[in-house]
Amino acid sequence: MPEGLLGRCLLVVAVVCGIAVVPAMVISAYVGYYMLVPRYTAVAEFDDRGFNLRLEFYLTDPEASVSGRYLSVISGGSYKTQRLEGWDWSHRARTSVYLIDPTHIAVLSALGYDYEIGLAPVGFVPLVPDHAERWQYLGAFDFTFLPDGRPRLQFFDAKLAECIPMGSSDPATWATMPRLAARRPTCPNPPQF
Numbered sequence: 001m002p003e004g005l006l007g008r009c010l011l012v013v014a015v016v017c018g019i020a021v022v023p024a025m026v027i028s029a030y031v032g033y034y035m036l037v038p039r040y041t042a043v044a045e046f047d048d049r050g051f052n053l054r055l056e057f058y059l060t061d062p063e064a065s066v067s068g069r070y071l072s073v074i075s076g077g078s079y080k081t082q083r084l085e086g087w088d089w090s091h092r093a094r095t096s097v098y099l100i101d102p103t104h105i106a107v108l109s110a111l112g113y114d115y116e117i118g119l120a121p122v123g124f125v126p127l128v129p130d131h132a133e134r135w136q137y138l139g140a141f142d143f144t145f146l147p148d149g150r151p152r153l154q155f156f157d158a159k160l161a162e163c164i165p166m167g168s169s170d171p172a173t174w175a176t177m178p179r180l181a182a183r184r185p186t187c188p189n190p191p192q193f
Contacts, residue, residue: 042141044155051075051119055141057089078122085113092165094142094187098135106135110165112177132178137162144190156190163187
């Protein structure tokens with residue numbers, strides 16, 4: 001094969017691969033950024049109680065029925081991440097944390113998607129309300145806004161008033177949910193920086 005023909009064939013192969021590979025890499029990077037990198041993250045450290053929580057919000061397709069809200073629990077040597085049901089975290093980010101007893105916590109999030117979390121071993125189950133009035137409110141994750149108006153997800157300790165946003169659903173549907181007195185259609189924004 002003449003040397004010029006081989007060079008032209010290699011050039012054609014390089015161009016064809018470039019046309020196929022470059023767009024595939026750009027699409028993969030775009031999808032990876034939105035699906036693998038959380039848009040907002042906040043950590044709550046409860047070292048005195050032996051566990052930490054991390055709440056992450058991922059961008060999701062508005063047409064999809066996934067929440068994009070993930071909670072990770074680190075307790076002792078155990079670590080577990082769970083997708084929390086619900087939608088519209090950009091307007092209903094508040095996620096409240098309660099101590100049930102030394103080995104269980106409750107996480108109450110927007111629209112009544114509530115979980116009980118065992119700390120030893122770490123495990124998530126849908127919450128069955130019982131004696132919720134005895135729970136200790138530890139605080140809540142929510143957005144605060146920087147001076148330039150950008151939101152920042154952070155954990156606020158129990159000084160932030162207890163509130164669980166339920167949206168525009170009928171208050172009669174909240175009657176059997178735990179911490180009924182804290183449930184509201186919307187919650188006020190936490191203090192700004």
